Amino acid sequence: MKKLFPTLGSGLMVFVMLLLTACGGSTSTTTGTGTPSSSGSNLNIVFLPKAINNPYFDTAASGGTEASKALKGSFKQVGPSTASASDQVTWINTLTTQHVNAIVVSANDPNALAPALKQAMAQGIKVVSYDSDVEPDARQVFINQANSEDIGRSEVQILGKELNYTGQIAILSAASTATNQNTWIDFMKNELSLPQYKNMQLVKTVYGNDDDQTSFNDTLSLMQAYPNLKGIISPTTVGIAAAARAIESVNKGGKVALTGLGTPNQMRKYVLDGTVQQFALWNPADLGYLAYYAAAALIQGKITGQTGQTFSAGKLGTKTIGANGVVLLGPPTVFSKTNIGQFNF
Amino acid sequence: MKQLRKLLSSWSWEALLVVLLLLTLVLGNSLSPYFFTPFNFSLMVESFMEIAIMALSMTLIIIAGEIDLSVASTLGLASVMMGITWNAGIPLWLDIIIALATGGVAGLFNGLLVTRLGLPSLVVTLGTLALYRGLAYVILGSQAVSNFPAAYSNFGIGDVPGTLIPWTLVMFVILALLCIVLLHRSWIGRQIYAIGNNKEAARFAGIRVNRIKLWLFVLSGVLAALAGIVFTARISSARADNAVGFELFVITVVLLGGVNIFGGQGSLVGVILALFVVGGLRNALGLANVSGDVQNIVVGMLLIFSVLGPNVVQRIRTVISRRRLASGSSKRV
Amino acid sequence: MTTTSKQVNGASIPPPRSGYRLVVFVSRVRELGLLAVLLLLVIIVGVQVPQFFTLSNMVQILLSVSILAIVAIGETLVVLTRNVDLSVGSIVGFSAFVAANLFKQHPGANLLFGILLGCILGLMLGMLNGLIVSWGRVPAIVATLGTLYVFRGLDFLYAGGNQVSASDVPDSFLSLATVPLLGIPLLIWFAALLALIFGYWLHASRTGRQLYAIGSNPEAARLVGIRSDLLVFGAFAISGVLSGFAGVLWGARFATVDATAASGLELQVVAAVVVGGVNIFGGSGRMLGAMLGAIVLATIDNSLSFLRVSQFWLQAIDGAAILIAVTLDALITRWVQRLLITRRQR
Numbered sequence A: 001m002k003k004l005f006p007t008l009g010s011g012l013m014v015f016v017m018l019l020l021t022a023c024g025g026s027t028s029t030t031t032g033t034g035t036p037s038s039s040g041s042n043l044n045i046v047f048l049p050k051a052i053n054n055p056y057f058d059t060a061a062s063g064g065t066e067a068s069k070a071l072k073g074s075f076k077q078v079g080p081s082t083a084s085a086s087d088q089v090t091w092i093n094t095l096t097t098q099h100v101n102a103i104v105v106s107a108n109d110p111n112a113l114a115p116a117l118k119q120a121m122a123q124g125i126k127v128v129s130y131d132s133d134v135e136p137d138a139r140q141v142f143i144n145q146a147n148s149e150d151i152g153r154s155e156v157q158i159l160g161k162e163l164n165y166t167g168q169i170a171i172l173s174a175a176s177t178a179t180n181q182n183t184w185i186d187f188m189k190n191e192l193s194l195p196q197y198k199n200m201q202l203v204k205t206v207y208g209n210d211d212d213q214t215s216f217n218d219t220l221s222l223m224q225a226y227p228n229l230k231g232i233i234s235p236t237t238v239g240i241a242a243a244a245r246a247i248e249s250v251n252k253g254g255k256v257a258l259t260g261l262g263t264p265n266q267m268r269k270y271v272l273d274g275t276v277q278q279f280a281l282w283n284p285a286d287l288g289y290l291a292y293y294a295a296a297a298l299i300q301g302k303i304t305g306q307t308g309q310t311f312s313a314g315k316l317g318t319k320t321i322g323a324n325g326v327v328l329l330g331p332p333t334v335f336s337k338t339n340i341g342q343f344n345f
Numbered sequence B: 001m002k003q004l005r006k007l008l009s010s011w012s013w014e015a016l017l018v019v020l021l022l023l024t025l026v027l028g029n030s031l032s033p034y035f036f037t038p039f040n041f042s043l044m045v046e047s048f049m050e051i052a053i054m055a056l057s058m059t060l061i062i063i064a065g066e067i068d069l070s071v072a073s074t075l076g077l078a079s080v081m082m083g084i085t086w087n088a089g090i091p092l093w094l095d096i097i098i099a100l101a102t103g104g105v106a107g108l109f110n111g112l113l114v115t116r117l118g119l120p121s122l123v124v125t126l127g128t129l130a131l132y133r134g135l136a137y138v139i140l141g142s143q144a145v146s147n148f149p150a151a152y153s154n155f156g157i158g159d160v161p162g163t164l165i166p167w168t169l170v171m172f173v174i175l176a177l178l179c180i181v182l183l184h185r186s187w188i189g190r191q192i193y194a195i196g197n198n199k200e201a202a203r204f205a206g207i208r209v210n211r212i213k214l215w216l217f218v219l220s221g222v223l224a225a226l227a228g229i230v231f232t233a234r235i236s237s238a239r240a241d242n243a244v245g246f247e248l249f250v251i252t253v254v255l256l257g258g259v260n261i262f263g264g265q266g267s268l269v270g271v272i273l274a275l276f277v278v279g280g281l282r283n284a285l286g287l288a289n290v291s292g293d294v295q296n297i298v299v300g301m302l303l304i305f306s307v308l309g310p311n312v313v314q315r316i317r318t319v320i321s322r323r324r325l326a327s328g329s330s331k332r333v
Numbered sequence C: 001m002t003t004t005s006k007q008v009n010g011a012s013i014p015p016p017r018s019g020y021r022l023v024v025f026v027s028r029v030r031e032l033g034l035l036a037v038l039l040l041l042v043i044i045v046g047v048q049v050p051q052f053f054t055l056s057n058m059v060q061i062l063l064s065v066s067i068l069a070i071v072a073i074g075e076t077l078v079v080l081t082r083n084v085d086l087s088v089g090s091i092v093g094f095s096a097f098v099a100a101n102l103f104k105q106h107p108g109a110n111l112l113f114g115i116l117l118g119c120i121l122g123l124m125l126g127m128l129n130g131l132i133v134s135w136g137r138v139p140a141i142v143a144t145l146g147t148l149y150v151f152r153g154l155d156f157l158y159a160g161g162n163q164v165s166a167s168d169v170p171d172s173f174l175s176l177a178t179v180p181l182l183g184i185p186l187l188i189w190f191a192a193l194l195a196l197i198f199g200y201w202l203h204a205s206r207t208g209r210q211l212y213a214i215g216s217n218p219e220a221a222r223l224v225g226i227r228s229d230l231l232v233f234g235a236f237a238i239s240g241v242l243s244g245f246a247g248v249l250w251g252a253r254f255a256t257v258d259a260t261a262a263s264g265l266e267l268q269v270v271a272a273v274v275v276g277g278v279n280i281f282g283g284s285g286r287m288l289g290a291m292l293g294a295i296v297l298a299t300i301d302n303s304l305s306f307l308r309v310s311q312f313w314l315q316a317i318d319g320a321a322i323l324i325a326v327t328l329d330a331l332i333t334r335w336v337q338r339l340l341i342t343r344r345q346r
Helices: A004-026 A028-032 A055-071 A085-097 A114-122 A148-162 A179-192 A212-225 A237-249 A264-272 A284-299 B002-031 B038-047 B049-063 B071-087 B092-115 B121-140 B150-157 B167-185 B187-197 B199-204 B209-235 B246-256 B268-287 B292-326 C003-009 C020-048 C055-080 C088-105 C111-135 C140-159 C171-178 C186-204 C206-216 C218-224 C228-254 C265-275 C287-306 C313-345
Strands: A044-048 A074-077 A102-105 A126-130 A141-144 A167-173 A200-207 A229-234 A257-260 A278-281 A310-312 A318-320 A326-328 A333-336
Touching (some): A044 A055, A085 B038, A085 B209, A114 A126, A114 B209, A141 A284, A148 A179, A148 A278, A167 A212, A179 A200, A212 A229, A212 A237, A212 C055, A212 C228, A237 A264, A257 A278, A264 A278, A264 A333, A318 A326, B002 B268, B038 B049, B038 B268, B049 B187, B092 B121, B150 B167, B167 B187, B167 B268, B187 B199, B187 B209, B199 B209, B246 B268, B246 B292, B246 C140, B268 B292, C020 C287, C055 C088, C055 C186, C055 C265, C088 C140, C088 C171, C088 C228, C206 C218
Parallel strands (some): A044 A102, A102 A126, A141 A326, A167 A200, A229 A257
16 A cells, blocks of 8 residues: 555654663663763763853853863853743753763752753762752752842842832842742842831732843833832842833833842943942852852762762852752842942953 | 656655654764663653644644644643642642643634634634633743642653653553544544545535534644643643743644645654654754754754745656657657 | 725625625724724723823833834735735844844944844845745745744854843944934834835735735736736745844844844734734735734733733733634624625515
8 A cells, every 4th residue: 555655664663763762771770870971071060041141141151161170171051042941851851861960050940840850860960050949859059149038138128228118119020930039039028028118018029031021011011000119129130131221211210219130231321320229149150150169079079968068169268068958159249339340240 | 667656756755754764863873972872762752742742633633724823822721720720639630631621622612713603723723822821821820830749740751660661652652543543544534634625525525524623623622731731740840831832843743744734635654753853853953952943943944845845846847847848749758 | 095995905705886885884894993992992991090091101002012013014915915924023033133233243333234234134034935935835834934943043043142232232223212203202103104105005006906916816816917926025025124124123122132032023913913904814904904903902911011910911812802803803794795695685
């Protein structure tokens, strides 16, 4: 019959593929675990940020590159073009198949990445999370840029002082499931419940998904829906940049206060013209640098992620692992007109 | 000679796909030493099972002369239903049934608008693409439900014990066999081809065109919901934005598989081959650290050439035969 | 107005003398219907939330829809010929990045040069679409689905993961979108002028009517001697140029551009065109309708934020709008046909 050949041919192909997957099963113990191969050195560390076209993560990558040179390891950054959790899963699987030595990841969703990361760890790959954590049992170490409580509370404190502790405020966040965002927002709400903020009211939290256009439109919508809005907190570098532009585009610079987490380069224009008075951040390059050192220490067996262990982090000194495998980078820096000229990232 | 040529042209598309598949395997092997390993094949196959499931029903729908752009949104909606029912404490097996039923209702809505009101399926499913995805967002917001039981996530990401064959592949093979029997070996299948070839003639021949189309849309919805159940298990997370944009891949795979966009022609075997070609290509490129968006250049070009190629070949043939005729009938073979 | 254009724009069957006025009225109903919906919306929301009803908010709505409207002009031309262009989002995004990047690397570059660059890029991409569809005889949905992927991928290759942010580009570029002319931002003027020019051309010129003919009955159009291939190619080319121009404006308005800019725009454009009454199978519909369709959808979106309805309802409402629009279309057409048949029987 006419259809016989292709049916047989394709059936054969599928059968062969299944056979391959089947016979791999018996040898899975040897090919599965065991030393992951490397590309030259055995410090094949790959960064997987929330999205790759994000200047914040690019700066972190520069820190990672610096660390790789100091440790004579290799550095690479891959990732999705939009902050999508399932795309990150695909990348984790790719890296697992490539048998890299360590994955350094900032999660769009703490749970969605867990099964794939656990599979990676089962293959002997070390997992370090940075910036935004995953489920604690899906990684060995988490590099937290600053104490989450400090970040959350200081945001509200900065805005509160600017607004004289009165008025409606809103939050422009990133992805709604982003771990770091939600931790900070929880602390923000907690700070707002303190008595000195009784005249301030959090009217809305919107999610810009770290997408510039979405964040821009979200800010416009916020100002339309709440004409008496006095302030916005945007703890994401993409969000705060878009919000600043949006506020300026409707000529409300100075009438709606804006603060959050931003890079000096993106914020310079708005700080100098008064749209933003103060904002905070840490040095993302240091974050990447520390993450790389932590990953290297894990690969070399110097640490296993237990509380109390210490490792050397090059120019950042010695770092101790805290509770739950968390390592702190340090306190956040506050930028304003007076000091913004000194930074270039 | 004529017999051989007829034989060649009738299965040339599937043969071309087999060649493409072989080329993909060769390419993959040359791009990365990890490509041709059972572990990689296992992960690779697992990653496109949702698209595979949706491609089965999409094939039937396109052969019948319609199209369903809302499949990925139905997938998202079903995923969200899994999430909220699980959160409400409803046992897992019932959650699955509810999710499948949601898909069925979604497909039914599509089908009714197309068959009862006579609306073009392109526009209807464009609307429901937005509507269903929107409903998913309204129901679950931007939260995610992830505390599913281990058995469920194991189904999505795990393999048959002792092998590297993913559970979801087993499920897909069963579904594919059923669909192949339905389309290629049953009278319903022949009716579907008839409808796609000439709707009016089919109606006059006594085929219940609207009834069959309606059921095809329901099937599309149910299989999309099934894909949603698989997706949710695989990333162990019910989210409203699961599988955004997948409908384009599903359609690409179906068209690359040799199914004519205008209906009436195509086979599931071709679609399954195309599935492995596209999946294999993307996996191979991914291992070479090519980003997803650049991978899509290859996918897009494959799609275009899948139709452009035969058209160009046809034109060249016409030109050659015209020249041959014009240059004199004495050249008759 | 001439009789011919009415018959082409109107019902699909040639109207008898007695039903003529009825059909004319029905074909206009769409635009009137959209205007009515718009007015209703504005009044209902405006009564509840006074800020909605201000001039500055109206300007905001028009601003937010201008870029979409420009792309919709090109899409209308393509859809009228019984085709569709799904690659517009990728063209807009590509053009946006190329333009923004140009001004980042060469801040002193002439503004006009940047605009021209975007338009030429759009033109080339549009012509590629046209070639594949008319010469290659590839169905438009397949062809533009493929080029949607290819163009976006090329954008990524070109951008290489980089991003252009507002502080990188000169203010003169950014002002393209915001500078007010007689109180109304330049962007809105661009959209309005282009809509008027193309709308008039479509209506009054022979080539315009030929586009309708191709969409109504491609075979007949070919037999009558209309150069379908050339015209379809032209429609795609124009769609490309307009998308390219819209891309430059995108870069000016949003200022932070990377390779993901304008993803998903094609769906919004097709929605606007469909809601605006342009038949997805070609042959009927007006530019005014498409513009109104875009404005109605944008007004709905805008009103949601004033009504403090969660933004999550946005997509669901857009989808419902498409479904309602097409359903009403089908029901009205059926009603008209039934009416005409009973009239004929009298």
